[in-house]
Amino acid sequence: MVQNKEVRRRGRPPAYDAEQALARALETFWTSGFEATSLDELSTATGMNRPSLYGAFGDKRALFLKALMAYRARGEMGLSQLITDNPSVRDALVNTCAAALKLYFSGEKGARGCFMTGAALVGAVSDPELREALLEGLEDIDRAFVALFEHGQRRGEVARDADPEALAFMASALLHTLSVRARAGAKQPDLVRAAAKGVDVLLRAARP
Template identity: 35%
Template structure:
């Protein structure tokens, strides 16, 4: 008499930890150059398990971008809370971003720059969903800087100046990301960031 083989129990794994491993693959290779085999190797999971937990490649990438944006925001927020005053807080935030971009945080141990800025632009030109996500990332960065400037200056600056300064600071972060990924050392990037803050942000009595 035949006996029916028992199915193995579903493999249990930490989804956040697995998503972080997937993040590292996309961060290093970019979206287009990352294969499902790369993701399977990095996570130790087979394709059905990956699909069941995270969906297809595009869905995984979008989840990774969202997770990174949340992690980066929290990382920069904590850095900005360690000091007081607008310029010191902005410099602390820039320094924390450089730590992240050069692989000196728990988020990443490799100098890959900013995940969003490193990986989204090449695919945003041909995919409207990726373009919208990149715009959202940029807007989130602009708003974060604007809120900080607005809160510290307490109405001393016109709103147009607050907005423009915030956008310029975001541009500085984008440039730091590119330079970090190209291999520029953290100390040089910190000097550039400090100088940018001094030039972009007015002294408020």
């Protein structure tokens, strides 16, 4: 006869939310980078002790890679949405720069720029897997901008003989510059003006 009894599992269930813990780890890495972030800081941020961290995410490097992938996914979705929601190439570029600057200056301890070009960039020199993940993330941004400029060509906003890939590279470079300068201590109003000038340069290059 089958007994209808609940089977109890040994051990306690995880007392954490994995997505929330990963988000907190990302925030911690974002401020200090991989090398300078200690396991004690990660434990404090996530509310998990070291054994729990290892059990949930692997070692510190594995956790950092998971944080990078989460940041990439979030950024790709946000950028695609910004490009889709704006009626013109100009609006898409202006609002993307505005959203990027808002993100770059969102750190509790000060401006921190982009996670990829800040926290992840240094470790990529000696870590092939991290370097590959970082490059793929940067190429995700390029592809989103290529789609924007190709759409602009179909709408007549961008010259038919323009090179969408070259324009996309320039648009990505503008974001990277804003990120680095934000993390280096540049003032937000100065970067807002620089972003506007950068968009103007891009639009002149793309003009039909």
